[in-house]
Amino acid sequence: MKLKFQNIFNMFAVALLLTGGMMSVAQAEHDDDDERIPVAKNALWQTECGSCHVAYPPRLLPAESWRAVMSGLDKHFGSDASLDTKAAKEIGTFLEKNAGSSRYQSSGKPDLRITETRWFLREHDKVADRVWKNPKVNSPANCAACHTQADSGNYSEHSIRIPK
């Protein structure tokens, strides 16, 4: 009798675990709609593409854009960000695998800048001109000036501090 009770208890626990798991899947899908950026990480990408600026989240550009960025690293926005073939291949694969949908695309040809996509402009349309012109911001590509957790890929509203 004691054993049987234990079994029923176990089944109940399993059912609870299952519903819990289903709820977290639903939650993750909701977050996806919510502009929150799922954290996708690759150690090589983090060090190589996070040395001059924050390692921009792969999801914020479509695969075609990452391909274009990765094929012009020797002339990268006025810098030389070249990588050896092996590193470039690993990072390129990681970026394309975690790339965003074409809604991060504005024009016919691939956008090289997140900051020029329609998505970015709309998301930031309440940021005043004088904020963009603040020397502490300097460039809209300087995400970390306002997104204090950008280093760890967290762009949530709660971690935004506009520099004064």
Ligand code: HEC
């Ligand atoms: C040697 C320094 C350097 C390295 C290394 C580097 N970048 Fe950049 N990157 C820059 C500079 C400079 C800019 C222009 C920033 C600005 O406009 O303020 C830039 C801009 C960008 C932008 C456009 C930002 C925007 O305006 O939306 C993307 C995308 C980008 N880099 C991706 C990468 C990726 C991917 C890697 C790794 C393969 C990488 N970068 C490595 C220097 C670097």
Ligand code: HEC
């Ligand atoms: C001058 C400050 C500033 C800079 C620089 C900046 N942002 Fe933002 N960002 C904001 C503000 C303000 C919002 C709007 C928050 C809101 O909706 O209330 C925002 C919103 C966002 C959101 C949506 C957050 C959410 O939870 O709704 C993302 C994602 C984001 N920014 C990414 C970036 C990226 C990537 C960069 C760099 C390429 C960047 N931002 C540069 C200030 C900035």
